Amino acid sequence: MTINDSRPSATEPTAHAAPAEHGPLDPDDEAVEARVAQAAAAVVAKTTGHAPTAADVDAERRFGGLRRLHGDRDYARLRAARFCVVGLGGVGSWVVEALARMGVARLVLIDLDHVAESNINRQVQALGSTLGMAKAEALKQRVADIHPGCEVITIEDFVDEANWPALLGDVQVDGIVDACDQVRAKAQVAAWARALKLPQVCIGAAGGKHRPQDVEILDLSETTHDPLLSSLRQRLRKFHAAPREGRMGVRCVFSREPVTRPAGVEACDIDGNLNCHGYGSSVAVTAGFGMVAAAELVTQYVKALARSEKTSL
Numbered sequence: 001m002t003i004n005d006s007r008p009s010a011t012e013p014t015a016h017a018a019p020a021e022h023g024p025l026d027p028d029d030e031a032v033e034a035r036v037a038q039a040a041a042a043v044v045a046k047t048t049g050h051a052p053t054a055a056d057v058d059a060e061r062r063f064g065g066l067r068r069l070h071g072d073r074d075y076a077r078l079r080a081a082r083f084c085v086v087g088l089g090g091v092g093s094w095v096v097e098a099l100a101r102m103g104v105a106r107l108v109l110i111d112l113d114h115v116a117e118s119n120i121n122r123q124v125q126a127l128g129s130t131l132g133m134a135k136a137e138a139l140k141q142r143v144a145d146i147h148p149g150c151e152v153i154t155i156e157d158f159v160d161e162a163n164w165p166a167l168l169g170d171v172q173v174d175g176i177v178d179a180c181d182q183v184r185a186k187a188q189v190a191a192w193a194r195a196l197k198l199p200q201v202c203i204g205a206a207g208g209k210h211r212p213q214d215v216e217i218l219d220l221s222e223t224t225h226d227p228l229l230s231s232l233r234q235r236l237r238k239f240h241a242a243p244r245e246g247r248m249g250v251r252c253v254f255s256r257e258p259v260t261r262p263a264g265v266e267a268c269d270i271d272g273n274l275n276c277h278g279y280g281s282s283v284a285v286t287a288g289f290g291m292v293a294a295a296e297l298v299t300q301y302v303k304a305l306a307r308s309e310k311t312s313l
Contacts, residue, residue, distance in 0.1 A: 001157040001167070004140070059149065063103035074302050081301055082106035084173040086159050086189060088113070088135040090122035090281055091203050091253075092179030094290025095297075097124045100143040102298060106151040107143060108171055109136045112158045122283045161188040175199035175301045177293050183231045190220075190232065190250045191240035199300035201293045204229045204254030207279035212288030214257045217296050220250040229254055251300070253293045255285070 059079075060067075067075040081104040085095050088111040099107060115133050119126035125138035136154035143152050153171055157163070161184045175198055178189045186202060193200035201217075204226040220236070221243075223229045229252055236242035236250070262280060 001155065003156075003169070004137070004154045005151070059103065062147075066103060070302075077302055077305050078298060079103050080105050081298070082108075082172060082174045083297060083301075084108040084110065084168070084176040086110045086176065086178050086185070087180035087203075088123075088125070088139055089119070089179065089181075090283070090286035091206055091289045091293070092177065093124040093126075093135070093139060094287040095177045095179060095294045096139050096143065097146075098291055098294035099297075100146045100150060102294070103147055104150060106153070106173075108153045108155065108168070108173055109139055110155045110157065110159060110167065111135045112156050122281050122286045124287075158182075159185040159189065161185060164188045165192050173198070175297050177201045177203065177297055179203040179290075179293070181205075181228065183228065183235055186228075186232050187235040187240060190236060191242075194242075194249050197304075199297055199304055200250065201296050201300075202229070202232070202250050202252045203289060203293060204252055205259075206255070206286045206289045207281050208259035208261065209255050209257045209285045210260065210282060211255070211257050212284045214255045215253060215285070215288045215292050216255065217251055217253050217292055220248045220252050221246065223252050223254050225256040225258070226252075226254045251296055253289050253296070255289075 063075075063079070066078060070078060083099055083104055083106070085092050085099070085107065088096065088109055092111070096107060096109060111134075113135050115123070115126050115130045115135055115138055117126075117131060119135075120128075123135070125135060125142055127138075130138040134154070134156050136156055140152045140154050143150055155167060157167060159167060159180055160182065164185065176189065176193055178186050178200065180186060180189075190200065190202055192198075202220065204223065205228045220229060220233050223233075232250075233242075233248070236248065237244055242248050259279065
């Protein structure tokens with residue numbers, strides 16, 4: 001297991017800092033400021049040979065659209081969020097992309113796999129220039145270019161029922177997306193998050209599907225047409241005391257679209273981890289799963305903070 005921690009330096013503004021106050025800008029002024037910021041970043045990159053650091057970035061220009069969408073309070077909550085993503089493949093990598101562009105404070109990225117050429121059709125960090133790199137490290141570099149103030153902790157390991165949550169060590173998170181494909185690991189993560197009442201999103205199977213418009217998010221008790229989630233439901237009930245009736249408290253991203261088997265292949269071997277390597281995949285679907293998951297995690301997190309603040313009054 002390898003753990004790498006990238007933290008903003010003491011001189012850099014962190015995502016925990018209160019956002020700067022700016023008056024309203026008309027569209028023309030905002031466009032001018034955006035061009036100026038873009039030009040400044042280009043100068044930094046050209047003169048230093050590296051991507052802009054947190055000290056080079058005006059967070060309000062970069063993430064101000066989130067403030068206008070969510071309002072000051074929820075924007076501040078989002079900028080302080082610490083999220084974990086387990087599994088950095090066709091879905092998990094896009095979850096990371098979305099959360100980085102939402103300006104969160106910390107991302108914990110967990111995966112032991114490395115970028116392969118066969119990943120290029122669906123994984124955001126898979127490029128010709130990143131082949132052979134650890135997926136977590138490739139995403140860490142990408143996040144640094146998007147959001148230099150984000151603390152990125154990479155854990156190069158696979159989650160299983162024996163190492164979770166010990167794998168996190170003393171790292172604190174406010175929510176988690178499980179995008180791995182091992183049912184025992186998924187059950188362990190889901191049960192842990194339920195016990196702590198942490199916002200969580202569980203990803204179902206995205207392989208063999210064409211239609212991103214069919215992606216849904218429901219409680220695990222309500223999902224259908226997904227053998228991975230069906231096995232997860234059974235395991236949580238059998239080994240983790242999940243309720244047999246009613247809601248299970250695990251929000252899942254899935255699709256009822258029937259799986260398309262590869263042409264000329266009558267069956268697809270499924271191993272004990274429920275992987276199905278013979279199915280094809282489309283970035284339109286895997287990225288769609290990821291975007292829905294990221295949005296759901298943020299919604300749960302903001303609502304949980306609002307409830308907590310209300311009860312403490």
